[in-house]
Amino acid sequence: MSNSHSGGSPSIAAIAAAQSRLGIVAQFQAGVTGIGSLPHTRPEEAIRFIAELCPEAPFWPQLPHRNVNEYMLLQMMTPVLDLLQAKSAARIYVHSGSALQKRLRTAEAAFDMSSAAGFFAFEAGCAAGFFDHARILKGQISGPLTLGRCLFIGDEQTQPLMANPALMDDLTDYLARLAVWQTERLVRFGRPVMIFVDEPALSPALSMPQQLVYLRRVLDAIRGAGAIAGVHCCASGAASALFEVAPDVISFDAYTELESYMAASEMGGFLARGGALALGLIPTLTDPLEVSVEMLFHRWCKATSDIHGCEPSVVVRQAFITASCGLGLLSESAARASFEQAQRLAALLRTEFLMDVPVSWPLSNRWFCHLTDH
Secondary structure (H helix, E strand, C coil), X not given: CCCECCCCCECHHHHHHHHHHHHHHXXXXXXXXXXXXXXXXXXXHHHHHHHHHCCCCCECCECCCCCHHHCHHHHCCHHHHHHEEEEECCEEEEXXXXXXXXXXXXXXXXXXXXXXXXXXXXXXXXXXXXXXCCCCEEEEEECXXXXXXXXXXXXXXXXXXXXXXXXXXXXXXXXXXXXXXHHHXXXXXXXXXXXXXXXXXXXXXXXXXXXXXXXXXXXXXXHHCCCEEEEEECCCCCHHHHHHHCCCXXXXXXXXXXXXXXXXXXXXXXXXXXXXXXXXXXXXXCCHHHCCHHHHHHHHHHHHCCCCXXXXXXXXXXXXXXXXXXXXXXXXXXXXXXXXXXXXXXXXXXXXXXXXXXXXXXXXXXXHHXXXXX
16 A cells, blocks of 8 residues: 555655654553453453553453454454364364355455454443543454464365465455454544554564565555554564564563563664554563562663663653453453553553652552552
């Protein structure tokens, strides 16, 4: 998708859209949001949980414990579920490649209640005023690279969909339509919208340059619909690929890879151009309460101090704090602890870098409550 006239100069519309994205990104200010999945089985309870624990940047919840079809890959394929057979979480067989292709081209790209109850409960929560103080609304879809490696076709010799360019084109077009549908549903509530494309299979070892085009097409569709386009990848070693596809927001496992991302040569330029980060600093595979927020804060300060040409306060303004990945496999109490730790860290970062309020050490629960209240 081109944003330029034939002479190569950006169009007025492209400039306005870029300025709008920059203005929205500058308001992130270490807000807390979620990656997508939660352990709840009742959609209404999940919405109340989100309204309580991340009201600034709420997201619609994926609820894999409620229904197997709410698992992140199957959930995206609602119109073709009858053509699929899940052998494992990352290996899904397609009964008929030709039927899949026809369905992807002609079916409406949309969720339904059976496979995305959390999305419709989120819409109801927005309409009921649960998120009236939100700065942005977040949605998510699974990406074409990950689906292309987890969907398999063929009777005798199966191969991933990624090996079939024609089917990958149709899958990418379908996912782009689904992202646009989601954006158009959410913008009705009068807030900016941000859509993350979840790509756990993104890595330099797996993603050839010609394959990254599929992901870029989905990102372009999201931007074309007026939303902020993010990519989430919790796999290790994906930094170079993420910088190459250049989303508006890069979401990554910062608990594991904070230092390597901040030290990347591309980071300073990415932030200077208005790029944003979703820092997955709260680990998903470790008890959140065993993680020292004070330690995370010190790590963050040290890592961001070395970004060339970028002050730490800029990173805070252009960042969200998240868990390192979705929380669908945790208990509800562990998910709550994860969000509470994220809120404590976010409050500390805001106070240190965005407010003229001194920080007292060591940090106490009473101090965290003060930060959160103010």
